[in-house]
Amino acid sequence: MWDYSDKVKEHFFNPKNAGAVANANAIGEVGSISCGDALRLTLRVNEDTEVIEEAGFQTFGCGSAIASSSVLTEIIKGMTLDDALKVTNNDIAAELDGLPPEKMHCSVMGREALQAAVANYRGEEWRDDHEEGALVCKCFAIDAVMIEEMVWANKLRTVEDVTNYTKAGGGCAACHEDIEAILEKVLKERGETFDPNAAPIAKPIVAAADCMDAGARATHGAVAAKGPLTNLQRIKKIEEVLNSLRPQLMADGGDVELVEVVGNTAYVNMTGACNGCQMAAMTIAGIQQRLMEVLGEFIKVVPASQMPAPLVNIQEASHA
Amino acid sequence: MRDIYLDNNATTKVDHAVVDAMLPFFTEQFGNPSSIHRFADGVARAIKKARGQVQELLGAELDSEIIFTSCGTESDSTAILSAIKAQPNRKEIITTAVEHPAILNLCENLEKEGYTIHRMPVDKCGRLNLEAYKNLLSEQVAIVSVMWANNETGTLFPVVEMAELAHAAGVMFHTDAVQAVGKIPMMLQDTKIDMLSLSGHKLHAPKGIGVLYLRRGTRFRPLLRGGHQERGRRAGTENTASIVGLGKACELAMEHMEFENTQVKAMRDRLERGITEQIPHCFITGDLTNRLPNTTDIAFEYIEGEAILMLLNKAGIAASSGSACTSGSLEPSHVMRAMDIPYTAAHGTIRFSFSRYNTMSDVDEVLKVMPGIAANLRKLSPYWDGDGPVANPEQAFQPTYA
Numbered sequence: 001m002w003d004y005s006d007k008v009k010e011h012f013f014n015p016k017n018a019g020a021v022a023n024a025n026a027i028g029e030v031g032s033i034s035c036g037d038a039l040r041l042t043l044r045v046n047e048d049t050e051v052i053e054e055a056g057f058q059t060f061g062c063g064s065a066i067a068s069s070s071v072l073t074e075i076i077k078g079m080t081l082d083d084a085l086k087v088t089n090n091d092i093a094a095e096l097d098g099l100p101p102e103k104m105h106c107s108v109m110g111r112e113a114l115q116a117a118v119a120n121y122r123g124e125e126w127r128d129d130h131e132e133g134a135l136v137c138k139c140f141a142i143d144a145v146m147i148e149e150m151v152w153a154n155k156l157r158t159v160e161d162v163t164n165y166t167k168a169g170g171g172c173a174a175c176h177e178d179i180e181a182i183l184e185k186v187l188k189e190r191g192e193t194f195d196p197n198a199a200p201i202a203k204p205i206v207a208a209a210d211c212m213d214a215g216a217r218a219t220h221g222a223v224a225a226k227g228p229l230t231n232l233q234r235i236k237k238i239e240e241v242l243n244s245l246r247p248q249l250m251a252d253g254g255d256v257e258l259v260e261v262v263g264n265t266a267y268v269n270m271t272g273a274c275n276g277c278q279m280a281a282m283t284i285a286g287i288q289q290r291l292m293e294v295l296g297e298f299i300k301v302v303p304a305s306q307m308p309a310p311l312v313n314i315q316e317a318s319h320a
Numbered sequence: 321m322r323d324i325y326l327d328n329n330a331t332t333k334v335d336h337a338v339v340d341a342m343l344p345f346f347t348e349q350f351g352n353p354s355s356i357h358r359f360a361d362g363v364a365r366a367i368k369k370a371r372g373q374v375q376e377l378l379g380a381e382l383d384s385e386i387i388f389t390s391c392g393t394e395s396d397s398t399a400i401l402s403a404i405k406a407q408p409n410r411k412e413i414i415t416t417a418v419e420h421p422a423i424l425n426l427c428e429n430l431e432k433e434g435y436t437i438h439r440m441p442v443d444k445c446g447r448l449n450l451e452a453y454k455n456l457l458s459e460q461v462a463i464v465s466v467m468w469a470n471n472e473t474g475t476l477f478p479v480v481e482m483a484e485l486a487h488a489a490g491v492m493f494h495t496d497a498v499q500a501v502g503k504i505p506m507m508l509q510d511t512k513i514d515m516l517s518l519s520g521h522k523l524h525a526p527k528g529i530g531v532l533y534l535r536r537g538t539r540f541r542p543l544l545r546g547g548h549q550e551r552g553r554r555a556g557t558e559n560t561a562s563i564v565g566l567g568k569a570c571e572l573a574m575e576h577m578e579f580e581n582t583q584v585k586a587m588r589d590r591l592e593r594g595i596t597e598q599i600p601h602c603f604i605t606g607d608l609t610n611r612l613p614n615t616t617d618i619a620f621e622y623i624e625g626e627a628i629l630m631l632l633n634k635a636g637i638a639a640s641s642g643s644a645c646t647s648g649s650l651e652p653s654h655v656m657r658a659m660d661i662p663y664t665a666a667h668g669t670i671r672f673s674f675s676r677y678n679t680m681s682d683v684d685e686v687l688k689v690m691p692g693i694a695a696n697l698r699k700l701s702p703y704w705d706g707d708g709p710v711a712n713p714e715q716a717f718q719p720t721y722a
Binding site: 009018031039057116126 | 623624625626627630634643664667699702703719720
């Protein structure tokens with residue numbers, strides 16, 4: 001059984017706004033073919049103010065699909081359409097205290113139903129812009145279609161490339177066999193052969209250039225051999241790595257900031273959608289792995305909330 | 321509230337008598353069966369006894385045909401990999417579209433290595449076409465692997481007949497009988513089945529013990545090489561306590577065989593009759609006239625399985641579903657897809673699987689709550705309107721699919 005949060009269970013066992021809204025003037029109907037879930041969202045929108053006055057859902061789906069639908073209607077009631085469109089799937093998941101990675105698509109379905117309903121109200125045609133495939137990387141919830149597209153678009157050749165471009169495989173690494181299978185397939189279609197020992201191509205976002213080039217990465221032991229970093233060098237490099245990761249995080253509606261570095265421990269604040277996201281722990285693990293690769297030394301990434309008390313006190317004192 | 325366990329095809333409770341039989345082998349007779357001292361005294365004898373108990377349940381001719389393994393999956397892998405290794409010139413495998421992943425994923429992997437896999441389709445009742453099967457048998461085929469009973473629907477395949485046909489064509493035959501052993505009588509010595517897999521935890525023995533039945537004289541290549549255990553056919557120190565437990569479980573299964581096919585079957589039949597009478601728009605999947613006595617798989621149309629399971633669980637009832645969402649993969653059940661069950665029904669399939677530990681009052685309890693669960697979820701369903709499905713559900717609700 002899935003490890004659902006109490007919030008998910010609460011919304012599943014006692015769904016809010018179930019059923020169709022009478023006299024709805026915005027209707028969105030979407031489904032996820034891989035899961036078989038489908039959702040109809042009905043809204044009554046005030047035509048003068050564009051405020052969503054009533055929202056109702058009808059869902060054919062699992063526990064988390066019903067909970068995501070229920071919480072979505074609660075979030076958007078009283079919002080203007082423009083504000084409602086800013087609601088991301090991560091907002092839906094966060095409101096449920098997180099969803100298992102395999103179930104994140106339920107929150108995506110909620111967001112898509114909302115977009116479809118708004119498009120319907122405005123007389124536009126809504127087109128879904130993403131195709132969903134089998135989940136490959138469970139740590140970062142990356143599916144096969146996404147990986148395949150990135151491999152095609154960026155001429156990726158190795159598992160490391162895929163991790164750099166999609167995050168897939170950057171966590172527990174158990175999916176590397178599946179990623180290799182995708183690479184084998186796409187490379188074959190491209191008329192090449194997959195070579196597990198090929199050098200990775202350049203990173204998507206070049207930062208900390210001296211460390212990030214393929215040669216240095218392939219032998220990152222050599223980086224460490226240059227001697228220990230000074231704390232200032234370490235902080236600079238950490239900032240560079242975080243900057244390079246920021247676009248990926250921001251694409252998901254989140255961000256990260258470096259709060260303090262003590263010895264080999266970096267304290268960070270996950271903000272925006274990352275805050276409270278169930279994936280935050282995995283994201284932190286991914287950041288830690290990247291930092292270790294670039295710095296060539298062991299480094300621990302810890303949420304700033306877990307910073308030892310005395311440090312916090314000193315900071316507070318200095319702000320006072 | 322007493323919890324009701326109706327998920328016995330997933331796994332079973334270990335019988336108390338099995339636990340009792342096992343206990344001395346953890347702390348008293350814990351010696352390695354190969355050792356010559358008093359801690360190992362009687363261990364080899366206990367394993368031999370267990371081997372005999374398994375032999376009897378399977379109706380095998382010899383106890384040396386019983387090889388203890390770690391699980392059903394290991395037995396399946398051993399059987400197929402042995403067949404292709406022993407016959408390197410045969411590059412085809414025949415199986416079915418509805419096998420357990422232990423077979424299907426292995427075959428998929430072998431396909432990448434150049435093997436041709438024939439996955440026989442099934443009809444809407446989950447039955448195979450034996451004429452098509454005959455046409456597939458050839459000297460190119462290394463092994464046929466067909467499950468005895470389907471884990472989702474309980475549908476039985478005619479493995480005895482299929483083994484005869486394979487034998488006549490000079491092809492090895494393996495059956496994954498993990499769901500069938502202990503539920504239906506078998507007499508392997510009267511068949512042409514060359515290999516059979518079973519798993520202890522499906523018949524009230526613990527998890528982590530399985531058996532590969534290997535007919536004497538069948539060409540064999542071990543999966544694990546090393547020590548002399550299991551006559552060199554499965555190296556690795558014997559899981560003595562579990563082997564003893566499995567032996568006891570087989571003895572008990574033998575004793576309860578009639579009970580399983582009368583009393584357990586009666587509970588199953590009453591449950592499915594009650595559900596289909598009380599709840600509109602639901603139907604039983606699989607081959608109704610040719611099934612395991614303990615299994616029923618019911619498709620509740622227009623609602624989804626995981627949601628049903630969560631509500632059943634809240635009512636203290638454990639069952640399982642062929643719905644996409646209950647598997648980690650998000651793939652709808654390949655068994656339901658193979659039977660061409662429409663997806664608005666396939667996602668709402670619930671499997672209730674009984675054991676000799678269930679009672680008629682369990683059935684009453686399920687019949688009490690199930691109609692309400694179906695009705696409540698249908699209230700949320702876009703395919704449902706009031707007392708029945710919307711007119712032309714597939715047309716009335718046409719979501720944009722991602």
